[in-house]
Each structure stands twice: as structure tokens, then as C-alpha cells.
Amino acid sequence: MDEDRLANGLGWFSLGLGLAQVAAPRSLSRMIGVEDTSGSRTVMRSVGVRELTSGAGILGQPMPVGWVWGRVAGDAMDLTLLGAELTSDTTERDRVTMALASVVGVTILDVMCALQYRRRVAGLDARMSNNHGKEVKKSVTVNRPQEEVYRFWHDFRNLPRFARHLVSVQVTGDRRSHWKAKAPAGMTVEWDAEVVTDRPNELIAWRSLPGAAVENAGAVRFVRAPGGRGTEVHVELQYNPPGGTIGATVAKLLGEEPGRQVEDDLRAFKEVLETGEVIQSEASAKHGGPAQPPAMVPQR
Amino acid sequence: MAGRRNLRPWCRSGELTNQGRVCKRRVISASQDRMKRWARMKANCWMGKNSVQVEEVPDPKILNSRDAIVKISSTAICGSDLHLYNGFIPTMEKGDILGHEFMGEVVEVGNKVENLAAGDRVVVPFPISCGNCWSCQKGLFSVCENSNPNAWMAEEVYGHSPAGIYGYSHLLGGYAGGQAQYARVPYADVGPIKIPDGMPDEKVLFLSDVFPTGYMAAENCDIQPGDVIAVWGCGPVGQLAIKSAFLLGAERVIAIDRFPYRLNMAQVQGGAETLNYEEVDVLDALKEMTGGRGPDACIDAVGIEAHGTGLVGAYDRAKQAVRVETDRPFVLREAIRACRNGGTVSVPGVYSGFVDKVPFGSAMNRGLTIKTGQTHVQRYLRPLLERIQNGEIDPSFIVTHRLPLEDAPRGYEIFKNKLEDCVKVVLKPQAA
Secondary structure, three states: OOHHHHHHHHHHHHHHHHHHHHHOHHHHHHHHOOOOOHHHHHHHHHHHHHHHHHHHHHHOOOOOHHHHHHHHHHHHHHHHHHHHHHHOOOOOHHHHHHHHHHHHHHHHHHHHHHHHHHHHHHHHHHHOOOOOOEEEEEEEEEOOOHHHHHHHHHOHHHHHHOOOOEEEEEEOOOOEEEEEEEEHHHEEEEEEEEEEEEEOOOEEEEEEOOOOOOOEEEEEEEEEEHHHOEEEEEEEEEEOOOOHHHHHHHHHHOOOOHHHHHHHHHHHHHHHHHHOOOOOOHHHHHOOOOOOOOOOOOOO | OOOOOOOOOOOOOOOEOOOOOEOOOEOOOOOHHHHOOOOEEEEEEEEEOOEEEEEEEEOOOOOOOOOEEEEEEEEEOOHHHHHHHOOOOOOOOOOOEOOOEEEEEEEEEOOOOOOOOOOOEEEEOOEEOOOOOHHHHOOOHHHOOOOOOOHHHHHHHHOOOOOEEEOOOHHHOOEOOOOEOEEEEOOOOOOOEEOOOOOOHHHHHHHHOHHHHHHHHHHOOOOOOOOEEEEEOOOHHHHHHHHHHHHOOOOEEEEEEOOHHHHHHHHHOOOOEEEEOOOOOHHHHHHHHOOOOOOOEEEEOOOOEOOOOHHHHHHHHHHHHOOOOOOEOHHHHHHHHHOOOOOEEEEOOOOOOOOOOOOHHHHHHOOOEEEEOOOOHHHHHHHHHHHHHOOOOOHHHHEEEEEEHHHHHHHHHHHHOOHHHOOEEEEEHHHO
16 A cells, blocks of 8 residues: 555544544544543543644655654554543443444554555665665766766766865775765765776766765766767765755755755866866855855855 | 965965965066055946945956956946846845956966966957867857856756856856956956057957957848848947948848937948837838838847837836846847848847747747857957958947046946947046
8 A cells, every 4th residue: 555645644534533632522522432521521632632743744744754653652542541441430332442443443554554654764775765865866068088087087086176075085995995075064074985886988886885974875977978079977876864864954954965066066077177177256266166055054 | 276376475486385385376577566466456346236336456366277367458338237237137246346348468377378478468258268168169158168156056047057257246157357457367368369569449349248249149140132130229239230230241230229329320330220219110110111021130239128118118117126027128029020031030138037028929930030149259359350450340439438447437327327428438447
């Protein structure tokens, strides 16, 4: 079953039920066979507020994993409350039993949904893509022959010349290298990487070694551009930002959005290969580099 | 960082910099004032809408190894500067130095500039172009792929970034402009053209912008024998487009404007027939003057601040005031409608954003060709200098005012309001 559709249904169900519980606690109590006292009304209303919150939480997010588990916790609470009612004298047994059965049914749906989400997240983490990992794909055309472009990229020590967020790259072995990069909020991050595939003049693929602070993998393809235009350079990067999605959002706020960074870097790569250096204007020199997208925090 | 010059401003060529390297700056010029590295110069700065002020600012510096520094002898105010002055161009910041039409003497070059030396007299083209990218190599200098450090900004607005331009907003690079005593010229081995001795400034200054602009506009019309060309806008670009159209073989040129003194110049200097759009209906007149066919090509040398009359004009101004429309395409609409079937509409006039109610149906159904663009000035420098040297044309006829740089604010006012029969204002920065 499509877990998103199920979560959506559960969200709306929570909203509807919560609304009823808050607005008409008396009728609902009668319906489930619980005695209507001021105490039970308060409980009903609190449960209603809880339902409304879960409903909003589930509907408000693309992958509401936590909220669905929250529903399961709520179901456990409901089962406990209803179970307690069974022992009381004033309840109508039949109705409470029916209510219990319904809650059990909903609990099963909630657990199914939550488990499917968990499986999806695990799959994502493994593939380092989609909502929790980040993927970036950018390309640029460089007016230089394929061999020259490949050779320049292949020597990773050249990369900091145009990749402004890279502090340094050291070659530590035949296919191994040590990278140091700037991270948001003025920090640096280091990792080791190895070249996974190296097809001369065509493709270089690398990935970070286990233990890297920021897991990442990438590939750059070199394709001859049509009509004598030079070489197309296609870059694909996958990485897990530290702090997961929240970390990525904070980085975005700080202006360090990776898609933009890769674009800037590729532009600089093209400039260095075509003209020998990155051009500055009076304004860009003043800011210590070409003007950055407006950010709430000054970056470089 | 590649290309970064040394930070101790008072080192001389051959000395050690504070980074322990040998200073590679080839400071050959003996100009007294350039030796004082902490010198300041005067420059005309944008201060806000309808406000420019001549301020003291730091001298420009070499930032990249293909730079040159030019001591400016003459510089002009362009019609597109008025769009900045009138507040129509976004991403301007208070203090930005304006000006993109300038010439002067080279006083300093970066260590990768081979073709220029201090003392050379040059005219500088307004687009900044690297010469190495595919676009530059194809002669499309005004869309150089490398010269806009703020390319990301232009990409957001335009889809892709054009070349950087001197003194024309941060969207187009944030470069300091040339209405100043000195300017830094990037890619000096690609841009500037050396001027032979004996040619006065005013004869060659307009190679920087308006002459190639008028010429490219006329060239884009693909003029055939017998063609009638209509030109909207008798400012400097229009005047030079009229002359260029005749140079390129047009049979007749019809000039359209509302200022009698400008129409007069078009007639006397340019040889054009004239129409005052405040006195006649332009579309009717053009039809009548061309035997019902319409002009073979139409040049819009006006652009975004077209003065529209009547209800349509009011509509454009109202929409612009509430920012629903950014540009006023009054002339563009007329040019499209007037053009004969299968003809060409050539648009050198500057547009910046979005235009409303353009009769694209008329263009499509009647097979018009629309050609436009910022001028690829570098392409035209040599051929047009030759034409000037041959005596075929002397662009200095458009100059009506010569002012010291300090009077730039007054220059903008008279140029904007068409006072004192103003057509072109040339500023002299070294008069001080």
C-alpha cells in the first residue's frame, strides 16, 4: 500500500476525530459507551487535542515518520483507557468493546504505515539520495578539448583553484586523497576519498571512505560538446549533510546551498580553463569573491 | 588566489611584496599622480533615483593579470545611463560609479597583457569580454560567458548571464564605470583599441558604444538596395543608426521623434526624412510614405522609457508605476505594426525586464524577423575606425555639450530633460 496515501488518510482521520472529540465530547462518550461525567469529558477533549495535533503534523509534512509513530503511541494510550473502562460498572460493555476493536484496527494501520516509512528511510540512507541525503546535478560547457579538461580535473590538487569551498586536497595514494572543505558557520570538515572509476577522458567517480564526517560520492563525466563547442562537464554529487535534513536546511539559510555552490564552482572551473583565472569586479573583490546570494549571515 | 595582486600598494616593479614574492606589476608610466598608490580620484557616482554626485573614491587597482588601468581623457553619458538615473534598472547600490563610454591613456597593465603598454591611447568597448569562450570566439562579445562575476544573479532573471558591463548595476557584474578620472579595464588584451595620433577624442570616443550600436542596429536590418528604413528615436544611437543605414546602402531613412531640434539634426546631418509623432499619426504616415508597403526595416532606438501618447501611453505608465510592467514598449509595438510583411525589426534600444501587450501575433503572422542585443562592440572597432579614418563618417557631430566631470549632475539633468538642445554630453575628467 502506498504509505503516503495511508498517512494522508490517517491524518484526515485524526483531524476529523479530534474535532469531534473536542467539539462534542458528550455525544462521543455516549457512542463509545463511556459514562458521561465532567472528568470523562475533560479526558475526551484532551484526547481530541492530541488527535488534532497528530493530524496537523501528519498532513503538514512530506514524510511524517515521527508523527505516525506518535499516532501509534496515542493508540496505545487509547487502548489503555478503553481497557480500563471495561472494568468499570457504569460502562456499556458492548459499545466499549466495539470501540476497542476499532482502535485496534486503526492501530494496525498506524503501525503498518510507520513501519513502511521506516523501511523507506533506511533505503534512502543506504542510497544516500532523496529526502535525507542530498543530490546535486549540474553541468557546464568548457571551450577546451576533452583531454585537457579531464587532465585538469583528474589532478585533484587543482580543484581548490576553482572550488571555493575546498580548502585543500592532498593525494595520499594511487587512488586515495585527503580533502578539507569549509562547512557552514565558519567550520571545516575533512575526509578521505578514493577514486572508484577512472575512464580516461570520460569519467571520474569517487566516494568518501567509511568514517567520513560527511559521506559523499560523486562522478564527473566529460562529453565532447557538439559543433566544436569544446567539452561538456556533467557533475553528479550525493552527500549526507551533517545533521540530516535540519542541517541541510540551516545550511541553506546560511546561503551554502550545494546546488548553487556546485554551479559557482563549475563556472569558476570553466573560467580558469578558458581564461586562466577567475575574473573579479570592483564589487566582487570588495566582498572577497563574486557576490553571493543574499544570506542572513555573511559567509566567506 | 590566482591573479590577486600584492597587497602592499606602494611596492614598485621588481621589489619584494609583503608576501615575499617579486612584484610583477609593470608600472612603466611616470605619471606623478599614479605613483601615489593611496591617491584618490574623482568619479561620478549613482546616489539614488534622479541623483548622481561626483565623489572622491579610491583609485582603481589591477585585480586580474589581464587588467589595465586607463587614465580617462573623455567620457560620455549614454541614453542607457538615464535608465539608471531614472531608477529603472535594479541592483544598483549607492556609490556605484557610472559610465561605460570612455577612452584615455593606458597607465598600468597587468603582467599578462602583451599588446598594450603605458602611454598607448585607447578607446574601451563597453562590454567586458574574455576573448576565450565560445561566444567571444564567435564574435558575440556582449554575451561573453566568463566576464560576469555575478552571473548567478543574471541567470535568475534572464535564464543565462550576458557579459559584464562597466558601471551598469550589480546584475551585470558590479564593475566600476568610466565617468571618472581612471578606470580599471579587465581583459585589456581583448577589448581596447589603440588610436593613432592626430585624431581628436570626440571623433573616436563613440567607438566605445553608440557608433557600433547604431551600426549594428542598421546591419541587423539586412539592408537591400531600395530599402526604406524607419528609425524611432533621434538620440545619439538613432542619429548614428541613420548614418549607418545610408552607409550600408539604404535608399531612404525616415526618422521619428518629438523634439524638433533632434529631428533637425537627423535631417541636416543624417539626410533622413522626419516625422514628429506628436503632430502626425506615425503608422499612417509611414504607410503613405512607402506606397502602402510599410518600411522594410524598423529600428527601435528608444527602449524601455518610450514616451507613449494617449491611452496606451497612460496604460503603460500606470502599469509601470505599480510595478506590474517593468518596461514601456510603446515604440516596439509601433515598430512591429509598421514594418512591412517579411521585414525586420531591429532593437538596439535597451530593455530590462518584461513588456506587456506586444503584438507578437502581428510579427508571427506577417513573418517578421526580430533582431536585438547589446552591441558586440569589439567586432566593429576596427572596421568602424577605418570608416572614420577614410572620412566616410565623423561621429562627433552628435556632441552638443562638453562639461568638466564635476558638472556631471548638470549633464544628466540637461540630457534627461532635453534642455539646451542637448543630444550628447561629453565629460572631461582631467580638467580638474
